[in-house]
Amino acid sequence: MKTFDAAQVQSWFTRYLADFVDLPESAVTLDTTFAKLGFDSVDSVIISGAFEEAFDVEVDATLFLRNDDLRSLIEDLRASGLIA
Amino acid sequence: MSAAPDLTPVLTVVVISFEMARELPRTLLSLSPGYQQGMEGHLYEVIVVDNGSATPPVAADFAGLGLDLRVLHCTTGTRSPVDALNMGLAASRGGLVCCMIDGARMASPGLLSASIAASRLHPRPIVFSASMMLGHHPQWRAHETGYSAAVEDALLDSIRWPEDGYRLFEVSNGQSSAPSELRWYAPGHESNAVTLPRALWDEVGGYDPGFQTAGGGFSSCDLFSRSAHLPGVQVIVLGGEATFHQFHGKSASTAHRDGLDQLRVFSQEYFRLRNCAFKPVRKPFWFFQMRNQVLQKTTNPTKGAAIPPEQRYLDLLEQRLLNSGAREVEAHLRALVAVLRAEGRADLLKQSRAGRAYQLRRVIGAEQQGLLLDPTLLPSALTMTGRRRLQYLRRCVETVLNQAIPGDLVECGIWRGGSAMMMAGVLVARGDQERKVWLADSFEGLPRQDGDYDTTAQVDLLNANGLAVTEATVRASFTELGLMGDSICFLPGWFCDTLPSAPIERIALLRLDGDHYSSTMDALTALYHKVVSGGFIIIDDYALQPCADAVNAFREMRGIQEPMERIDQMAMAWRKHV
Incomplete structure (x- = not known):
């Protein structure tokens, strides 16, 4: 199974999510809730698809729905073995 | 010697079809001069590009519509309509070109004339129209709701389409799961009928052939986003006009049974091609509404038209139920006067004159609003709503x-x-x-x-x-x-x-x-x-x-x-x- 560095994943998500909502990267921290950024379930699927393409992996469709912020999402990926 | 008349179309409409024997005739009828309003002074052409149907449409089948129509055939063999769209763009002659990526979409009656009028408001216009779906729910949920071509046919019959094309708004929904008129009209990710001057189509380079998923994936969104971010352009949204998606199984809307699975595939392709977030266009836009009655017509379509008999009957029934004809009210009052006189209390009638006007206003006001003025004074109508x-x-x-x-x-x-x-x-x-x-x-x-x-x-x-x-x-x-x-x-x-x-x-x-x-x-x-x-x-x-x-x-x-x-x-x- 492929594994990635936590900083690498965090950096990608920060850049992508900031781009997604047209905010500076500084506005997206580990503790910024996805709800605050205005994501809905459709957005979650689109972001998951981009992540899969960027990292050439497959993630569970509920990855975003079951995590409230980037910190818990990265921990989730760590638990699933994608982050070393 | 007089100059030869300029026969260059002001507008070309490019329509993509694939296995749309049921839907395309309605789409073309909705684009025809007999249906489109305000196009009398405009030359326009329609180009259908068939994208590999087993039995492609033939222009002669639509001869009765009075359209300047050509049917082209895209034979690249892809499931994406992008090549067909670019083929239609290359063949178009109009100064403006409106691309309809999905030939199953019918137009509202003012779509073409409003697109032309709106495009004259700015030197670099991107004219955007709302995308609606026939039926009460998004069609990708048909397997849950039971929506089908037969249900859709009945819906169209119920509004007597094509008598008044604006009645399509009555039997359609926006693409959001919680639709609102604001959301319908605000420019978002894409428009099925987007109109640009030819020079802007050239500048943006048409549709990106990299989008090869079924239905074109996010190619239409990508085109709209790239257009809207060209320098100096202005997005203009058409109020009260839209396209209406007919149910069929060959578009991006229904290509994947699982809508979320579809989105994921589209998103992967978009990121692969663009390496950036897929997001709606968030730019200030102009809202253009050509005729005052259009929006009103979407909510009150019968205003100004002949009142059908069933409506007259229901109006009368409403009056009867509310007792607004007042015959019974008058009878009650006469009965009350008779009782008072019989009891020798005409003095009360005399005394009541001073306050009667005030009380009358209270009673009428309360009954009109469905309020109970006094629990001992229930209205005489059949409903108190x-x-x-x-x-x-x-x-x-x-x-x-x-x-x-x-x-x-x-x-x-x-x-x-x-x-x-x-x-x-x-x-x-x-x-x-x-x-x-x-x-x-x-x-x-x-x-x-x-x-x-x-x-x-x-x-x-x-x-x-x-x-x-x-x-x-x-x-x-x-x-x-x-x-x-x-x-x-x-x-x-x-x-x-x-x-x-x-x-x-x-x-x-x-x-x-x-x-x-x-x-x-x-x-x-x-x-x-x-x-x-x-x-x-x-x-x-x-x-x-x-x-x-x-x-x-x-x-x-x-x-x-x-x-x-x-x-x-x-x-x-x-x-x-x-």
């Missing part, structure tokens, strides 16, 4: 029929039966013989015990002064109005006893008028799960605290998220989504 609530109920039933929402109509809390008569009247006017109207009531008035919300004193007063109406009286009123029949079903008894076992299978409209906490809660508990997707729930007494408490508690308990709409100062309603 007032005009606004009665008209709202009528529109709900008409919407149920227009949108083919399955199920019966149920009222819990009948009084003299006026609201149920309006439900029955709409069914009669529209010739519906399938649905039943259920009337649940104690026919003894309000219950005297109501737990913590016992309002015995008020209940006794109301019941003694006319709130208790017998089933025989209600039946007689139905008969008098010619509305009695097998479809009118009575459920006499207290709600807690009758509703749980009532033989009602599905409900399209549930109207609750039980005043109390327990009456409201009992009815919701027994019947809410039978209300179908798209069905209406009307709460007549939401202004009464016990009723509102019951509704709020039930909604919280069931996690009901659909927003409530205020009808007037008394009543609320919502529409079930799922």
